[in-house]
Amino acid sequence: MTKQVLLLPGDGIGPEIVAQAVKVLDVLNDKYNLDINMTEGLVGGAAYDVHGHPLPEATLEAALGADAILLGAVGGYQWESLDIAVRPEKGLLGIRSNLKLFANLRPAMLYPQLADASTLKPEVVSGLDILIVRELTGGIYFGQPRGIRVLENGERQGFNTYVYSESEIKRIGHVAFQAAMKRNKKVCSVDKANVLEVTELWREVMTDLAKEYPEVELSHMYVDNAAMQLVRNPKQFDVIVTGNMFGDILSDEASMLTGSIGMLPSASLDANNKGMYEPSHGSAPDIAGQDLANPLATILSAAMMIRYSLGREDLAVRVEQAVSAVLDKGLRTGDIFSVGMTRVSTSEMGDAVVEEL
Numbered sequence: 112m113t114k115q116v117l118l119l120p121g122d123g124i125g126p127e128i129v130a131q132a133v134k135v136l137d138v139l140n141d142k143y144n145l146d147i148n149m150t151e152g153l154v155g156g157a158a159y160d161v162h163g164h165p166l167p168e169a170t171l172e173a174a175l176g177a178d179a180i181l182l183g184a185v186g187g188y189q190w191e192s193l194d195i196a197v198r199p200e201k202g203l204l205g206i207r208s209n210l211k212l213f214a215n216l217r218p219a220m221l222y223p224q225l226a227d228a229s230t231l232k233p234e235v236v237s238g239l240d241i242l243i244v245r246e247l248t249g250g251i252y253f254g255q256p257r258g259i260r261v262l263e264n265g266e267r268q269g270f271n272t273y274v275y276s277e278s279e280i281k282r283i284g285h286v287a288f289q290a291a292m293k294r295n296k297k298v299c300s301v302d303k304a305n306v307l308e309v310t311e312l313w314r315e316v317m318t319d320l321a322k323e324y325p326e327v328e329l330s331h332m333y334v335d336n337a338a339m340q341l342v343r344n345p346k347q348f349d350v351i352v353t354g355n356m357f358g359d360i361l362s363d364e365a366s367m368l369t370g371s372i373g374m375l376p377s378a379s380l381d382a383n384n385k386g387m388y389e390p391s392h393g394s395a396p397d398i399a400g401q402d403l404a405n406p407l408a409t410i411l412s413a414a415m416m417i418r419y420s421l422g423r424e425d426l427a428v429r430v431e432q433a434v435s436a437v438l439d440k441g442l443r444t445g446d447i448f449s450v451g452m453t454r455v456s457t458s459e460m461g462d463a464v465v466e467e468l
Protein backbone atom coordinates (compact mmCIF):
# COMPACT_ATOMS: atom_id res chain seq x y z
CA MET A 112 0.00 0.00 0.00
CA THR A 113 1.21 3.49 -0.81
CA LYS A 114 2.81 5.10 2.24
CA GLN A 115 2.29 8.75 3.10
CA VAL A 116 5.40 10.85 3.71
CA LEU A 117 5.05 14.37 5.07
CA LEU A 118 7.82 16.76 4.07
CA LEU A 119 8.49 19.63 6.45
CA PRO A 120 11.32 21.69 4.94
CA GLY A 121 11.15 24.40 7.62
CA ASP A 122 13.60 27.28 7.71
CA GLY A 123 17.08 28.39 6.66
CA ILE A 124 18.84 25.65 4.69
CA GLY A 125 15.85 23.34 5.37
CA PRO A 126 14.16 23.76 1.95
CA GLU A 127 17.49 23.40 0.07
CA ILE A 128 18.52 20.16 1.78
CA VAL A 129 15.05 18.58 1.78
CA ALA A 130 14.85 19.25 -1.97
CA GLN A 131 17.93 17.03 -2.46
CA ALA A 132 16.39 14.20 -0.44
CA VAL A 133 13.20 14.54 -2.48
CA LYS A 134 15.20 14.06 -5.69
CA VAL A 135 16.49 10.80 -4.23
CA LEU A 136 13.02 9.68 -3.08
CA ASP A 137 11.53 10.51 -6.50
CA VAL A 138 14.03 8.22 -8.21
CA LEU A 139 13.39 5.44 -5.70
CA ASN A 140 9.67 5.82 -6.35
CA ASP A 141 10.02 5.75 -10.14
CA LYS A 142 12.78 3.21 -10.53
CA TYR A 143 12.53 0.90 -7.50
CA ASN A 144 8.88 1.00 -6.53
CA LEU A 145 9.33 2.65 -3.14
CA ASP A 146 5.64 3.47 -3.34
CA ILE A 147 5.35 6.67 -1.33
CA ASN A 148 3.18 9.72 -1.75
CA MET A 149 4.83 12.95 -0.59
CA THR A 150 2.97 16.02 0.64
CA GLU A 151 4.44 19.17 2.10
CA GLY A 152 3.59 21.16 5.23
CA LEU A 153 4.70 24.24 7.11
CA VAL A 154 6.62 24.14 10.37
CA GLY A 155 8.82 26.50 12.37
CA GLY A 156 9.37 30.09 11.36
CA ALA A 157 7.90 29.44 7.90
CA ALA A 158 4.65 28.37 9.60
CA TYR A 159 4.74 31.25 12.07
CA ASP A 160 4.99 33.77 9.24
CA VAL A 161 1.83 32.40 7.60
CA HIS A 162 -0.27 31.19 10.55
CA GLY A 163 1.20 32.96 13.60
CA HIS A 164 2.16 29.55 15.06
CA PRO A 165 5.18 27.27 14.47
CA LEU A 166 3.01 24.15 14.51
CA PRO A 167 -0.33 24.90 12.83
CA GLU A 168 -3.22 22.49 13.42
CA ALA A 169 -3.09 21.35 9.77
CA THR A 170 0.60 20.40 10.08
CA LEU A 171 0.04 18.49 13.30
CA GLU A 172 -2.89 16.60 11.75
CA ALA A 173 -0.86 15.75 8.65
CA ALA A 174 2.02 14.59 10.88
CA LEU A 175 -0.30 12.39 12.94
CA GLY A 176 -1.74 10.88 9.76
CA ALA A 177 1.55 10.29 7.92
CA ASP A 178 3.54 7.06 7.91
CA ALA A 179 6.75 9.06 8.19
CA ILE A 180 7.95 12.66 8.30
CA LEU A 181 11.09 14.14 6.78
CA LEU A 182 12.05 17.46 8.33
CA GLY A 183 14.76 19.92 7.27
CA ALA A 184 15.43 22.30 10.13
CA VAL A 185 13.74 25.13 12.00
CA GLY A 186 14.83 28.46 13.42
CA GLY A 187 16.57 31.63 12.39
CA TYR A 188 17.68 35.08 13.49
CA GLN A 189 14.43 36.79 12.46
CA TRP A 190 12.37 34.78 14.97
CA GLU A 191 14.76 34.97 17.92
CA SER A 192 12.91 37.79 19.69
CA LEU A 193 9.51 36.04 19.59
CA ASP A 194 7.89 34.74 22.75
CA ILE A 195 9.41 31.31 23.47
CA ALA A 196 5.95 29.70 23.14
CA VAL A 197 5.82 30.52 19.43
CA ARG A 198 9.49 30.27 18.52
CA PRO A 199 10.21 27.99 15.52
CA GLU A 200 11.86 25.39 17.78
CA LYS A 201 8.51 24.87 19.53
CA GLY A 202 7.13 23.51 16.26
CA LEU A 203 9.71 20.77 16.26
CA LEU A 204 9.30 20.05 19.97
CA GLY A 205 5.51 19.96 19.50
CA ILE A 206 5.73 17.27 16.84
CA ARG A 207 8.13 15.23 18.96
CA SER A 208 5.85 15.31 22.00
CA ASN A 209 2.47 15.01 20.23
CA LEU A 210 3.67 12.02 18.23
CA LYS A 211 5.44 10.54 21.29
CA LEU A 212 8.72 10.26 19.41
CA PHE A 213 10.71 9.41 22.51
CA ALA A 214 13.62 7.56 20.90
CA ASN A 215 16.11 9.68 18.99
CA LEU A 216 18.75 7.63 17.19
CA ARG A 217 21.80 9.60 16.08
CA PRO A 218 24.41 7.40 14.44
CA ALA A 219 27.86 8.94 14.20
CA MET A 220 29.72 6.95 11.60
CA LEU A 221 32.87 7.98 9.82
CA TYR A 222 32.89 7.40 6.11
CA PRO A 223 36.53 6.34 5.55
CA GLN A 224 36.74 8.83 2.66
CA LEU A 225 36.26 11.64 5.21
CA ALA A 226 39.01 10.71 7.67
CA ASP A 227 40.87 13.86 6.62
CA ALA A 228 37.83 16.09 7.02
CA SER A 229 37.63 15.49 10.77
CA THR A 230 39.39 17.97 13.01
CA LEU A 231 40.68 14.96 14.94
CA LYS A 232 43.63 12.82 13.89
CA PRO A 233 42.61 10.12 11.38
CA GLU A 234 43.77 7.33 13.70
CA VAL A 235 41.44 8.61 16.44
CA VAL A 236 38.34 8.54 14.23
CA SER A 237 38.96 5.93 11.53
CA GLY A 238 36.44 3.10 11.78
CA LEU A 239 34.24 5.15 14.11
CA ASP A 240 30.70 3.81 14.46
CA ILE A 241 28.76 5.08 17.47
CA LEU A 242 25.03 5.20 18.05
CA ILE A 243 23.72 7.91 20.36
CA VAL A 244 20.30 7.03 21.75
CA ARG A 245 18.83 10.25 23.07
CA GLU A 246 15.59 10.40 25.09
CA LEU A 247 13.53 12.98 23.21
CA THR A 248 10.22 13.73 24.88
CA GLY A 249 11.17 14.21 28.52
CA GLY A 250 13.83 15.59 30.80
CA ILE A 251 14.50 19.26 31.27
CA TYR A 252 13.10 20.10 27.80
CA PHE A 253 9.56 19.25 28.88
CA GLY A 254 9.59 19.29 32.72
CA GLN A 255 7.07 21.45 34.56
CA PRO A 256 7.09 23.97 36.12
CA ARG A 257 9.13 26.23 33.88
CA GLY A 258 9.26 29.91 33.16
CA ILE A 259 10.66 33.25 34.27
CA ARG A 260 9.30 34.62 37.55
CA VAL A 261 9.80 37.81 39.50
CA LEU A 262 11.18 37.34 43.00
CA GLU A 263 10.10 39.39 46.02
CA ASN A 264 13.16 41.60 45.63
CA GLY A 265 12.08 42.40 42.07
CA GLU A 266 14.82 40.31 40.47
CA ARG A 267 13.79 37.95 37.66
CA GLN A 268 14.58 34.27 37.95
CA GLY A 269 14.46 31.69 35.16
CA PHE A 270 13.62 28.09 36.06
CA ASN A 271 13.17 24.71 34.42
CA THR A 272 12.49 21.30 35.89
CA TYR A 273 14.59 18.25 35.19
CA VAL A 274 12.38 15.17 35.62
CA TYR A 275 12.42 11.57 34.46
CA SER A 276 10.01 8.89 35.61
CA GLU A 277 11.08 5.24 35.85
CA SER A 278 8.91 4.27 32.89
CA GLU A 279 10.47 6.95 30.68
CA ILE A 280 13.97 5.76 31.59
CA LYS A 281 13.04 2.12 31.03
CA ARG A 282 11.56 2.59 27.58
CA ILE A 283 14.59 4.48 26.23
CA GLY A 284 16.84 1.96 27.98
CA HIS A 285 15.15 -0.90 26.13
CA VAL A 286 15.77 0.89 22.82
CA ALA A 287 19.47 1.24 23.64
CA PHE A 288 19.94 -2.34 24.84
CA GLN A 289 18.06 -3.73 21.84
CA ALA A 290 20.17 -1.63 19.47
CA ALA A 291 23.34 -2.84 21.21
CA MET A 292 22.25 -6.47 20.75
CA LYS A 293 22.42 -5.88 16.99
CA ARG A 294 25.80 -4.12 17.25
CA ASN A 295 28.81 -4.61 19.52
CA LYS A 296 26.77 -5.33 22.67
CA LYS A 297 28.02 -2.38 24.71
CA VAL A 298 25.88 0.35 26.25
CA CYS A 299 27.32 3.38 28.00
CA SER A 300 24.70 5.25 30.01
CA VAL A 301 25.62 8.90 30.42
CA ASP A 302 24.35 10.85 33.41
CA LYS A 303 25.28 13.30 36.16
CA ALA A 304 24.43 10.95 39.02
CA ASN A 305 27.09 12.51 41.26
CA VAL A 306 25.02 15.69 41.47
CA LEU A 307 21.45 15.26 40.18
CA GLU A 308 18.90 12.97 41.82
CA VAL A 309 17.02 12.59 38.54
CA THR A 310 20.04 10.94 37.00
CA GLU A 311 20.76 8.97 40.15
CA LEU A 312 17.42 7.31 39.40
CA TRP A 313 18.39 7.06 35.72
CA ARG A 314 21.53 5.09 36.67
CA GLU A 315 19.60 2.81 39.04
CA VAL A 316 16.95 1.99 36.43
CA MET A 317 19.55 1.35 33.69
CA THR A 318 21.46 -0.98 36.04
CA ASP A 319 18.27 -2.97 36.77
CA LEU A 320 17.34 -3.11 33.09
CA ALA A 321 20.76 -4.52 32.18
CA LYS A 322 19.78 -7.76 33.96
CA GLU A 323 17.32 -8.39 31.10
CA TYR A 324 20.19 -8.16 28.60
CA PRO A 325 22.94 -10.36 30.07
CA GLU A 326 24.88 -10.33 26.80
CA VAL A 327 25.20 -6.56 26.83
CA GLU A 328 27.96 -4.90 28.80
CA LEU A 329 26.62 -1.80 30.58
CA SER A 330 28.90 0.99 31.76
CA HIS A 331 28.08 4.38 33.28
CA MET A 332 29.81 7.66 32.68
CA TYR A 333 29.30 11.19 33.95
CA VAL A 334 28.43 13.56 31.15
CA ASP A 335 31.44 15.82 31.61
CA ASN A 336 33.77 12.84 31.32
CA ALA A 337 31.77 11.54 28.32
CA ALA A 338 32.25 14.85 26.53
CA MET A 339 36.00 14.52 27.10
CA GLN A 340 36.18 10.80 26.19
CA LEU A 341 34.32 11.44 22.92
CA VAL A 342 37.26 13.44 21.63
CA ARG A 343 40.00 11.52 23.48
CA ASN A 344 39.04 8.01 22.38
CA PRO A 345 35.64 7.92 20.67
CA LYS A 346 36.02 4.35 19.46
CA GLN A 347 35.62 3.05 23.03
CA PHE A 348 31.87 3.61 22.59
CA ASP A 349 29.26 1.45 20.88
CA VAL A 350 25.82 2.67 22.04
CA ILE A 351 25.51 5.75 24.25
CA VAL A 352 22.16 6.22 25.97
CA THR A 353 21.35 9.50 27.66
CA GLY A 354 18.69 12.09 28.42
CA ASN A 355 17.33 14.80 26.19
CA MET A 356 19.70 17.67 26.91
CA PHE A 357 22.92 15.67 27.34
CA GLY A 358 22.05 13.82 24.10
CA ASP A 359 21.54 17.10 22.25
CA ILE A 360 24.98 18.31 23.27
CA LEU A 361 26.90 15.06 22.87
CA SER A 362 25.42 14.38 19.41
CA ASP A 363 26.65 17.72 18.08
CA GLU A 364 30.05 16.89 19.54
CA ALA A 365 29.99 13.42 17.98
CA SER A 366 29.07 14.88 14.60
CA MET A 367 32.48 16.50 14.33
CA LEU A 368 34.09 13.08 14.65
CA THR A 369 32.43 12.22 11.33
CA GLY A 370 33.92 15.26 9.61
CA SER A 371 31.00 17.64 9.81
CA ILE A 372 27.64 18.20 11.41
CA GLY A 373 26.38 18.09 7.82
CA MET A 374 26.91 14.30 7.86
CA LEU A 375 24.89 13.28 10.95
CA PRO A 376 21.36 11.95 10.30
CA SER A 377 18.73 11.12 12.88
CA ALA A 378 15.54 9.17 13.44
CA SER A 379 12.99 10.04 16.10
CA LEU A 380 10.77 7.04 16.72
CA ASP A 381 7.68 6.15 18.71
CA ALA A 382 6.96 2.73 20.20
CA ASN A 383 5.84 1.40 16.79
CA ASN A 384 8.71 2.73 14.68
CA LYS A 385 6.59 5.50 13.26
CA GLY A 386 8.96 8.38 13.01
CA MET A 387 10.26 11.74 12.05
CA TYR A 388 13.61 11.92 10.30
CA GLU A 389 15.85 14.95 10.26
CA PRO A 390 19.50 15.91 10.10
CA SER A 391 20.95 16.55 13.56
CA HIS A 392 22.09 20.02 12.59
CA GLY A 393 20.07 23.20 12.55
CA SER A 394 18.89 25.68 9.94
CA ALA A 395 22.40 27.15 9.46
CA PRO A 396 21.14 30.70 8.81
CA ASP A 397 24.73 31.81 8.11
CA ILE A 398 24.80 29.83 4.84
CA ALA A 399 21.08 29.60 4.00
CA GLY A 400 19.90 30.32 0.46
CA GLN A 401 23.40 30.05 -1.03
CA ASP A 402 23.42 26.44 -2.26
CA LEU A 403 26.33 25.76 0.12
CA ALA A 404 24.89 23.39 2.74
CA ASN A 405 25.78 19.73 2.88
CA PRO A 406 22.60 17.76 2.08
CA LEU A 407 24.06 14.36 3.01
CA ALA A 408 22.76 14.30 6.60
CA THR A 409 19.26 14.85 5.19
CA ILE A 410 19.69 12.25 2.46
CA LEU A 411 21.01 9.80 5.08
CA SER A 412 18.01 10.67 7.30
CA ALA A 413 15.79 9.74 4.36
CA ALA A 414 17.67 6.42 4.23
CA MET A 415 16.84 5.88 7.92
CA MET A 416 13.20 6.68 7.12
CA ILE A 417 13.21 4.10 4.34
CA ARG A 418 14.70 1.54 6.74
CA TYR A 419 12.63 2.11 9.88
CA SER A 420 9.26 3.43 8.71
CA LEU A 421 8.96 2.31 5.08
CA GLY A 422 10.34 -1.20 5.53
CA ARG A 423 12.69 -1.14 2.52
CA GLU A 424 16.09 -2.05 3.92
CA ASP A 425 17.29 -2.77 0.36
CA LEU A 426 16.63 0.83 -0.71
CA ALA A 427 18.10 2.30 2.50
CA VAL A 428 21.32 0.45 1.72
CA ARG A 429 21.15 1.64 -1.88
CA VAL A 430 21.02 5.28 -0.73
CA GLU A 431 23.86 4.80 1.76
CA GLN A 432 25.98 3.16 -0.94
CA ALA A 433 25.22 6.02 -3.34
CA VAL A 434 26.45 8.51 -0.70
CA SER A 435 29.60 6.48 -0.26
CA ALA A 436 30.15 6.34 -4.04
CA VAL A 437 29.84 10.12 -4.31
CA LEU A 438 32.44 10.55 -1.58
CA ASP A 439 34.67 8.04 -3.39
CA LYS A 440 34.52 10.31 -6.42
CA GLY A 441 35.96 13.12 -4.30
CA LEU A 442 32.87 15.35 -4.35
CA ARG A 443 32.67 17.58 -1.26
CA THR A 444 30.55 20.46 -0.05
CA GLY A 445 32.49 23.20 1.75
CA ASP A 446 32.08 21.77 5.26
CA ILE A 447 33.85 18.48 4.33
CA PHE A 448 36.23 19.91 1.75
CA SER A 449 39.91 19.04 1.86
CA VAL A 450 42.75 19.67 -0.56
CA GLY A 451 42.59 17.64 -3.76
CA MET A 452 38.82 17.14 -3.62
CA THR A 453 36.17 18.62 -5.92
CA ARG A 454 34.03 21.29 -4.33
CA VAL A 455 30.31 21.04 -5.14
CA SER A 456 27.14 22.90 -4.22
CA THR A 457 24.13 21.55 -2.34
CA SER A 458 22.21 20.80 -5.51
CA GLU A 459 25.23 19.31 -7.30
CA MET A 460 25.73 16.97 -4.35
CA GLY A 461 22.06 15.94 -4.55
CA ASP A 462 22.37 15.31 -8.30
CA ALA A 463 25.53 13.28 -7.78
CA VAL A 464 23.80 11.00 -5.26
CA VAL A 465 20.87 10.54 -7.65
CA GLU A 466 23.29 9.53 -10.41
CA GLU A 467 24.66 6.72 -8.25
CA LEU A 468 21.29 5.20 -7.34
Ligand SMILES: NC(=O)c1ccc[n+]([C@@H]2O[C@H](COP(=O)([O-])OP(=O)(O)OC[C@H]3O[C@@H](n4cnc5c(N)ncnc54)[C@H](O)[C@@H]3O)[C@@H](O)[C@H]2O)c1
Pocket residue numbers: 124183184185186187188200203372373389390391392393394395396397398403404405406408446
Ligand atom coordinates in the same frame (compact mmCIF):
# COMPACT_ATOMS: atom_id res chain seq x y z
N1 LIG B 1 16.55 20.15 14.29
C1 LIG B 1 16.52 21.46 14.06
O1 LIG B 1 15.67 21.96 13.37
C2 LIG B 1 17.57 22.32 14.69
C3 LIG B 1 18.73 21.76 15.25
C4 LIG B 1 19.69 22.63 15.78
C5 LIG B 1 19.50 24.01 15.74
N2 LIG B 1 18.35 24.49 15.19
C6 LIG B 1 18.13 25.93 15.04
O2 LIG B 1 18.94 26.37 13.97
C7 LIG B 1 19.30 27.73 14.17
C8 LIG B 1 20.81 27.87 14.05
O3 LIG B 1 21.42 27.18 15.12
P1 LIG B 1 22.98 26.98 15.29
O4 LIG B 1 23.70 27.99 14.47
O5 LIG B 1 23.25 26.90 16.72
O6 LIG B 1 23.26 25.50 14.72
P2 LIG B 1 23.34 24.99 13.21
O7 LIG B 1 23.48 23.51 13.28
O8 LIG B 1 22.24 25.51 12.39
O9 LIG B 1 24.72 25.61 12.64
C9 LIG B 1 25.97 25.47 13.31
C10 LIG B 1 27.11 25.63 12.30
O10 LIG B 1 27.14 24.46 11.47
C11 LIG B 1 26.99 24.80 10.11
N3 LIG B 1 26.12 23.80 9.48
C12 LIG B 1 24.98 23.26 9.98
N4 LIG B 1 24.43 22.41 9.11
C13 LIG B 1 25.23 22.40 8.03
C14 LIG B 1 25.18 21.73 6.78
N5 LIG B 1 24.20 20.86 6.46
N6 LIG B 1 26.17 21.97 5.90
C15 LIG B 1 27.18 22.80 6.18
N7 LIG B 1 27.28 23.47 7.35
C16 LIG B 1 26.31 23.28 8.25
C17 LIG B 1 26.34 26.18 10.09
O11 LIG B 1 26.64 26.87 8.91
C18 LIG B 1 26.92 26.81 11.35
O12 LIG B 1 28.17 27.37 11.06
C19 LIG B 1 18.75 28.10 15.55
O13 LIG B 1 17.54 28.78 15.35
C20 LIG B 1 18.52 26.75 16.22
O14 LIG B 1 17.51 26.79 17.18
C21 LIG B 1 17.40 23.68 14.66
Ligand SMILES: CC(C)[C@H](C(=O)O)[C@@H](O)C(=O)O
Pocket residue numbers: 186200203204359391393
Ligand atom coordinates in the same frame (compact mmCIF):
# COMPACT_ATOMS: atom_id res chain seq x y z
C1 LIG C 1 16.18 23.07 17.63
C2 LIG C 1 16.25 22.34 18.95
C3 LIG C 1 14.92 22.39 19.63
C4 LIG C 1 16.73 20.89 18.79
C5 LIG C 1 16.91 20.24 20.15
O1 LIG C 1 17.47 20.87 21.07
O2 LIG C 1 16.50 19.11 20.31
C6 LIG C 1 18.02 20.69 18.00
O3 LIG C 1 19.12 21.24 18.62
C7 LIG C 1 18.24 19.22 17.75
O4 LIG C 1 19.30 18.70 18.13
O5 LIG C 1 17.36 18.58 17.14
Ligand SMILES: [Mg+2]
Pocket residue numbers: 359360363391
Ligand atom coordinates in the same frame (compact mmCIF):
# COMPACT_ATOMS: atom_id res chain seq x y z
MG1 LIG D 1 20.80 19.93 18.72
